[in-house]
Amino acid sequence: MAIAISIPTILRTYTDGAKSVEASGSTLAEVIADLESRFPGIAERLLDDGALRRFVNVYINDEDVRFLGGVDAPISDGDAVTVLPAVAGGS
């Protein structure tokens, strides 16, 4: 069963250039673990010590997962996950 994950340009080096991949899991943490099993190295780019990196945004459908419980956010088949690096900086 599938959850569609949209991969940003900068992480497509891990997915052989694919813009979108499928994964399974019932929480975001499980989905990321499933991605890592097929695309080694990708989890490190998303997580720091098991929590989402500050400057990586992950959305389930239209919601930022930070408001849904972070890596514990529940996911169901048919959900769409979007990963977008924050656009940020400073002087």
Added chain:
Amino acid sequence: MLTISREVVEAIIAHARADHPDEACGVVAGPAGTDRPERFIPMVNAARSPTFYEFDSLDLLRLYREMDANDEEPVVIYHSHTATQAYPSRTDISYASEPGAHYVLVSTREPVEVEFRSYRIVDGQVTEEPVTIVEAAGE
């Protein structure tokens, strides 16, 4: 090299001036694969800070969905420095995540003169590039 219309350059500078002393930020999208910055999209600096900028997370999602639907890319990602030169800071470099984009920096530290410079930021490496301003897009 960045080739950009005068109209878009002026819109970026006007946005930077308007938000001064906070940093201003935004994108100029263009048709995928063309490297032509055509659609000026000013963004809200969710940090509302003179030393930091960040797109609001839901604005960011909407922006990328919209660009995807239009088959566009973020050709230019711009922001202003309001008290320092128009050169990428260490923070800018560490968060830069669009290797295909032109990172435009505008400095509003001088009241009259505005510095407008463009860079590629790839794997932590900054390369300044020349900017060619044309009178209208596509000419």
